[in-house]
Amino acid sequence: MTTEKKLTGGGLLFNVLEQHGVEHVFGYPGGAIMPIYDALYDSNVEHFLCRHEQGAAFSAVGYARASGKVGVCLATSGPGATNLITGLADALADSIPVVAITGQVATAAMGSDAFQEIDIFGLSLACTKHSFQVTDINDLAAVLHQAFAIALEGRQGPVLVDIPKDIQLAEVNGCLDHLVNLKNKVKLPPANVGSAIALLSQTKQPILYVGGGVGMANAIDELRAFAKTTGVPSVSTLKGLGTIDPTDENYLGMLGMHGTKAANLAVQECDLLIAVGARFDDRVTGKLNEFAPNAKVIHFDIDTAEINKRRVADAAILGDLKVNLPALAIPLSIIHWQEKCQMMKTDFSWDYNHPGESIFAPAVLKEISDNMPENTCVTTDVGQHQMWAAQHMLFDDPSNFLTSGGMGTMGFGVPAAVGAQVSRPTDCIIAVSGDGSFMMNVQELSTIKRFQLPVKIVLIDNAKLGMVRQWQDLFFNGRLSETDLADNPDFVMLANAFDIKAKSITKKSQVTAAIEEMLEHDGPYLLQIKIDAQDNVWPLVPPNTANDKMMEST
Amino acid sequence: MKNYQLTIKADDKQVVLERILQVTRYRGFLISGINAKVNTGTNVGTIELMVRSERSIELLVDQINKLIDIKEVKVDNSASQQSIA
Numbered sequence: 305m306t307t308e309k310k311l312t313g314g315g316l317l318f319n320v321l322e323q324h325g326v327e328h329v330f331g332y333p334g335g336a337i338m339p340i341y342d343a344l345y346d347s348n349v350e351h352f353l354c355r356h357e358q359g360a361a362f363s364a365v366g367y368a369r370a371s372g373k374v375g376v377c378l379a380t381s382g383p384g385a386t387n388l389i390t391g392l393a394d395a396l397a398d399s400i401p402v403v404a405i406t407g408q409v410a411t412a413a414m415g416s417d418a419f420q421e422i423d424i425f426g427l428s429l430a431c432t433k434h435s436f437q438v439t440d441i442n443d444l445a446a447v448l449h450q451a452f453a454i455a456l457e458g459r460q461g462p463v464l465v466d467i468p469k470d471i472q473l474a475e476v477n478g479c480l481d482h483l484v485n486l487k488n489k490v491k492l493p494p495a496n497v498g499s500a501i502a503l504l505s506q507t508k509q510p511i512l513y514v515g516g517g518v519g520m521a522n523a524i525d526e527l528r529a530f531a532k533t534t535g536v537p538s539v540s541t542l543k544g545l546g547t548i549d550p551t552d553e554n555y556l557g558m559l560g561m562h563g564t565k566a567a568n569l570a571v572q573e574c575d576l577l578i579a580v581g582a583r584f585d586d587r588v589t590g591k592l593n594e595f596a597p598n599a600k601v602i603h604f605d606i607d608t609a610e611i612n613k614r615r616v617a618d619a620a621i622l623g624d625l626k627v628n629l630p631a632l633a634i635p636l637s638i639i640h641w642q643e644k645c646q647m648m649k650t651d652f653s654w655d656y657n658h659p660g661e662s663i664f665a666p667a668v669l670k671e672i673s674d675n676m677p678e679n680t681c682v683t684t685d686v687g688q689h690q691m692w693a694a695q696h697m698l699f700d701d702p703s704n705f706l707t708s709g710g711m712g713t714m715g716f717g718v719p720a721a722v723g724a725q726v727s728r729p730t731d732c733i734i735a736v737s738g739d740g741s742f743m744m745n746v747q748e749l750s751t752i753k754r755f756q757l758p759v760k761i762v763l764i765d766n767a768k769l770g771m772v773r774q775w776q777d778l779f780f781n782g783r784l785s786e787t788d789l790a791d792n793p794d795f796v797m798l799a800n801a802f803d804i805k806a807k808s809i810t811k812k813s814q815v816t817a818a819i820e821e822m823l824e825h826d827g828p829y830l831l832q833i834k835i836d837a838q839d840n841v842w843p844l845v846p847p848n849t850a851n852d853k854m855m856e857s858t
Numbered sequence: 859m860k861n862y863q864l865t866i867k868a869d870d871k872q873v874v875l876e877r878i879l880q881v882t883r884y885r886g887f888l889i890s891g892i893n894a895k896v897n898t899g900t901n902v903g904t905i906e907l908m909v910r911s912e913r914s915i916e917l918l919v920d921q922i923n924k925l926i927d928i929k930e931v932k933v934d935n936s937a938s939q940q941s942i943a
Contacts, residue, residue, distance in 0.1 A: 425873065429880045434926045437872060454926060609920035 313444050313472040314343030317405065320448040321349055326376050328352060328367065328726050330360040334380025336420060337407025339472035341378075352726060352755060355747035357384050359719040361391020362745065364402050366723030368395075369706045370681050370733075372522070374455050375402045375723060381409055382420030385466070386427065390713060393431040395462035397710025398543060399520055401455035402462040403448075404432075410470040411439055425466050433461030441474035459607040460520055492608060492622040499619035500602045500632055504534070507576035509641045511596075512536040513559070513588075516543030516709065517581020517605060519702035523625035527580060533633040537645040539567040541582055543709040546699035554642060556649055560588040561845045562691040565652035568843075568851040570645050571596050580604045581625060584614035585710070594850035604628055654696065661811045662836045665689065665764050666696045668815055669736065672762065673697035675819060680704065680732040681724045685717035685741030688770040691841045693736045715744030718761065722748055725757045732760065732823070739765040739792050749802040752828050760822050761799075761830040766837040767792055774840045778858070779847070799830040806830040861890065862915045863937035866905040866922060867930040870896045874927045878905060881921050887911040902929065908937075 311319065317340055321329070330352045333341040344351055354360040357379040364375030375395075379388050385406040395402045409418040428435035434454045436447045444467070451463040504510070512534075518527045524547055531538055531548060538548045539559040548555045557564035559571055571577065577599040582588070589595035592614060603610070603617035604625055611620045621628045658664035669692050676682075682697060683706040684690040690707055699705040706724060708716040721735035742763055752759050773787040799806035805825060809818045809832070822831045843854035868874045875894060882889060891908035909918065915938070919931050 426876065429873065429877055430884065607924070609917075609924055611920075612914075613917060613920075 310475045311478045312339060312343060313441050313467065313474050313476060314340040315346065316444055316476055316478065317448065317467070317472075318343055318347035318349050319478060320445055321376065322347065324374065324452045326374070329376040329378055330354050330363040330367070330723065331378030332357050332360055332380070332384060334384045334407065334420070336381035336409055336469050337378060337384070337405075337472070339469060340405065340407060340467070351378075352722070352751065354719065354722070355750045356745065357387030358390055358715065359722070359745050359748040359751065361388045361402070361404065362394070362713075362716050362719035363723035363726070363748075363751070364404070365391060365395050365398075365400050365716075366683060366706055366720030367727045368400050368402055368723075369720070370703055370724035371727035372703065373727065374452060375400070376405070377402065378405045380407045380420065381424070382422045384420075385424035386422055388464075389427060389431050392428070392462045392464065394708055394711040394713045394716065396431055396433060398516065398708070399460045400462065401460040403451050403455055404462060404464045406464060406466045407472065408437070408466045408468040411468045412470070414468065424464070428464045428466075431462075432464045435464040435466070437466040437468075438471050439468065441471050441476045444471060444476065459517075493620070495621040495623055495628055495631075496619040497621070497631055500621055501634070503576055503600050503602055503619055504632065504634060504636065507636065508638065509574045510534070510536045510576040510578060510636065510638065511571050511574040511599075512538035513541075513571065513577055513579045513582050514538055514544040514547050515541045515580060515582025516702060518544060518547045518625060521581060521606065521625040523629060524701065526626050526629040530629045530633045534636050535638060535642060536578060536636065537570060537642060539563070539571060541585070541588055541709070542694055542707060544582065544702060545694060545705050546702040549700065550698040553646060556645060558694055560585075560851070561590065562695065562841055562843065563845075563851070564695070565843055565854065565856070566645065566648040568845070568854060569648055569652075572850065572852040574599045576600050576602065578602045578604070580629070581606075583610045589614065590845045590851040591848050602632075661813070663809065663812055663815060663833055665692050665833070665835050665839060668819070668833055669693050669762075670696040671815060672734065672819055675823060676734065677732045677823070680734060681706065681728060683707065683717045683720040683724060683733070683735045685735075685737040685744075686712045686714045687738045687741055688766070688774065688839075688841050689736055689738040689741075689764040691771075692764070714741040717741060718759070719745050719748045719751070721759045721761075722751050722757060725759050726755075733758075734760045734762060736762045736764065738770060739763060739767060739789055739795070740769040742795075743792070746798070749799065749804060752804065753802045756827065758827050760825075760828070762822075763795055763830060763832045765792070765795065765832050765834050766839065768837050770837070770839075771841070773837070778844070778855070795830065795832045804828045804830055806832065808832040808834065810834045859910050859912055860915070861908065861910045861938060863934040864907040864909065864915075864919070864922070865932045865934055866907060866928060868903045868905065868925075869927040869929065870901040870903045871927040874903065874925070875905065877925050877927070878907065878922060881925065882907065882909060882918060885918050885921050886913050887918050
């Protein structure tokens with residue numbers, strides 16, 4: 305690492321990245337970022353060339369989520385920068401620490417509608433936690449340090465740094481003494497521990513509602529200890545899956561629109577809802593004013609703005625979960641409620657009986673889950689396959705289940721798996737995708753090929769935009785509109801074109817051997833699983849409906 | 859519809875005013891008026907923002923407070939009033 309001699313702005317960028325422990329970045333070069341790519345030549349940072357900037361952004365997200373480190377992506381100005389936006393929005397919605405570096409036209413050309421010029425700084429306002437545009441080379445190092453600090457501080461999120469080409473080329477001293485320690489600038493009110501203890505002391509039917517914030521706060525052990533000490537039955541959001549040990553007898557599964565019947569009924573009946581790192585998302589609550597209608601609420605969070613945003617908290621516990629959860633972990637006498645929840649869990653357990661020879665996606669995903677190696681990381685795209693994966697696969701850590709929760713971004717799964725595999729080269733990485741989502745970033749198969757990443761892709765193929773088709777059938781009188789994908793390409797041939805081994809199966813009798821072959825294959829593999837196009841995700845809470853009024857069949 | 863007046867102190871950084879306006883619009887508040895000035899000695903800007911909404915002002919205050927460059931957000935209760943939409 306150079307610290308004394310003159311550097312270009314591009315060289316300084318990589319020195320600062322190395323200072324922050326960045327080993328891998330994802331990107332795509334172009335005209336206005338060429339000085340940075342030139343400096344890459346002399347750096348120790350390894351660059352992964354993706355085949356679309358959106359792929360680079362999602363790979364950075366997947367990298368961050370699988371590793372707990374900051375994900376870094378690079379793109380040029382104009383279309384390169386705008387192609388990052390969906391990935392940044394995804395990272396913002398799911399609070400993922402990402403630093404995006406964009407090239408910009410030279411400062412003298414800015415504002416002149418120059419070739420490949422776009423106001424990405426302005427566009428970034430709604431899709432990042434914060435953003436910078438560097439107009440003085442002497443500010444570059446401090447800005448980059450701030451970007452990393454902001455991405456990780458408090459509620460994590462994406463930060464964009466836009467660097468004009470002349471700043472990338474300008475010379476600067478290689479001084480590296482600008483590490484920034486931000487303190488949470490929003491002064492948090494004191495945790496309302498007394499009120500929370502009073503609520504815990506009075507409760508007869510509490511539920512622990514676990515969100516993605518627990519994993520982000522690195523407070524999984526504290527959360528599990530809280531659940532064990534209190535004995536409170538627990539439910540999880542989509543992004544919280546893996547936080548609670550899925551084999552815990554008091555764990556009821558995912559709640560919300562496609563949650564388990566036991567989880568949703570227990571939440572509706574509870575008298576105290578203990579929300580931890582969760583934000584009462586509309587996909588969780590269903591009809592908001594009928595969500596957990598008889599419950600008092602204790603709300604643990606790091607973000608002041610989440611308190612009382614969608615549901616008024618009777619006790620707000622703001623701050624570090626690692627500190628606050630142990631402070632409230634007191635034994636409770638709730639044996640009858642525990643027994644009732646466990647009975648609901650048994651009575652409403654999944655039914656994998658499925659008539660006929662066609663493949664039942666929930667059963668396949670359960671079989672993969674039962675057989676995948678320890679510490680496997682699963683990514684998904686968005687749609688029916690995503691919900692089936694959330695329902696039927698078990699995870700022991702949220703960093704082992706990467707799915708686009710808040711933004712619900714189709715095209716997330718494969719590039720996120722690329723990032724996950726780069727960050728955890730010895731772990732098995734499985735991308736569960738659907739035929740609609742898969743085609744949205746199919747070019748990233750080329751990234752898998754280039755770097756020989758042993759990603760396994762499970763393609764649940766119903767030749768439909770399945771979730772939209774399901775809603776059209778259920779809520780739009782069966783008027784199917786633009787959801788038929790019968791003209792999909794031959795996915796096996798497509799994978800083979802990228803030197804990826806592939807197999808297609810259509811019958812139940814083929815499932816076990818196909819899963820075994822995929823998991824044992826030493827390299828990338830695509831398993832296409834054709835399913836009945838009429839299969840639906842159940843249960844389903846219809847829109848603007850209370851969670852105890854779920855549909856379980858047509 | 860309620861009217862509110864906010865007094866916001868912020869570091870004089872790039873696009874800080876745009877950030878405040880973007881958050882205000884996105885979170886469901888209409889802007890009735892705005893005054894902004896910068897103390898060039900301290901590089902601190904003061905923005906007086908008149909907004910109206912059906913929503914609780916705390917929702918907006920919390921979101922503006924999250925912006926990195928914001929130092930302080932105060933609601934001027936004497937200037938805030940309820941009006942007929």
